[in-house]
Amino acid sequence: MDWSLLTCAFTGHRTYSPDEPELRDRLRVHTASGEAWRCLRCADFTVGPPGESGPADRAPDVSRDRHLRDTIVLRFFAVERLIRVVLLILAAYLVWSLRGNRGSLEQIFRQELPILGEAGLDVQHSRILSSIQEALGASEATLRWITFALVGYAVIELVEAVGLWLLRRWGEYFAFVATGIFLPLEIHELIQRVTLLRLGAFLVNVALMVYLAWTKHLFGLRGGRAAFEADRRSDSLIEIERAAMTDSRKTRRTGPDQP
Template identity: 45%
Template sequence: MSTDWDRRHCARKGHVTYAPDEPGLRGKLTASTAVGPVWRCLRCGDFVLGEPHGGGPADLAPLVPRGRALRDLFILRFLAVERVLRGLLIVLAAWAVWKFSNSQDAVHQLFENDLTAFRPVADHFHYDLDHSPVVDTIRKTFDYKKSTLQAAAGGLLLYALIEIVEGFGLWWAKRWAEYLTVVATAAFLPIEVYELTEKVSWFKIATLALNVLAVLYILLGKRLFGLRGGRAAFEAERRGASLLEVEQSAGERPGEERPAGGQQPKEPLPVRRRSPADTV
């Protein structure tokens, strides 16, 4: 059973109705009932009792995401949440590295003292602490210069800010955020592949797969960099999904008989000039 994303979204967020100034089009989106006028929702197509939420020229009507556009928005917001959460975790990592750089000697001394206290237990279980990969890795960090650690903290913080900016931009379906996400994510893919060659883990594999899918989805689905017709084709596709424009192009209500000969009404219909990103 397929999910009706339009009605599901309207059930959560409410309907969106609009009264266009053009009489012919206005008549297609409203009807009179015994309990008052009803207006057709621009998203799900159901007639809603009450006054419209807005009105004016048809080309200034809100472009409401519906159908595939609504599913795309759901996926973008899933990616947005993932980006923001990742960014916050990286901020914590940057803070930890910066904190460590300012107390490196004290932490080093504490580590060696604890290691000395733990050595009898390790010897009892025949574990060689002096040649342990984990201990060697930790000790190497104590050899880093303070300036190097602070530069690493700054780099992590910059990376975190990029992730958070991506997240907020994707949440609001901004096209610049889609470009930023594709470029930034693709730039770090070689690093993720290199990390897998060093040590394989299911978490690294899942992260790499998610990033590759995100790049391909946004790149192709949003027609970035001129792919599949570019922005013009993308906006035409989204405009075609608008119920108001479906009514305009059809020239009739669903179920309404077409005039003899299939002729459309002679009244000229306006052409939308708004971007799909104007209304989320």
């Protein structure tokens, strides 16, 4: 799939007129319908005036090709983190509410438990019912600390989501470290019992860590940040045209048949 064309179809083209005459002429053509400019993202020509103009070094930083794909993947993980934030906040609210309504909830639970058993539910070995019973028997201080822990976890996930969505370098490092801290806990839960939800969450977290470390050159991997920035600049349409201009000048000076 051409992610650049797909993104342009939804968000529109990004065109730019550099001040440098020779470079500007490589990004525009004159057609029967008028002036057309190359999109910095998909490299196709679009009729109309440029969206922006100025020095080439101040051209907008537009992700394209594999870097655009990386952007989409990171924002997918950011959305997944936001979903976790919502679930954690909801869980914290329920635990906090349990502090004041524990007596009435415990009475309802005891009244309905025999009915559930008559309906065929194995109330003696149900993990959900056991968790509810443990929560009803917990002290108010315990419930308070559980609430604080859930809120704290939600804040960590929120910071991850914001950093990944904004494509910040600190966000990538924060997401890697924060995700790695909780992996031992997830492994312990999988050892206790393998469920589809636990396994899915574990695989998503491992995939995120591997993806971040490899594609973003974290912790000096594959040349570190310098290699990542150089690779990103080399993918810019402005830089590609600059390199083509340099090669063209060398060819004119030396001739096509000379080294």
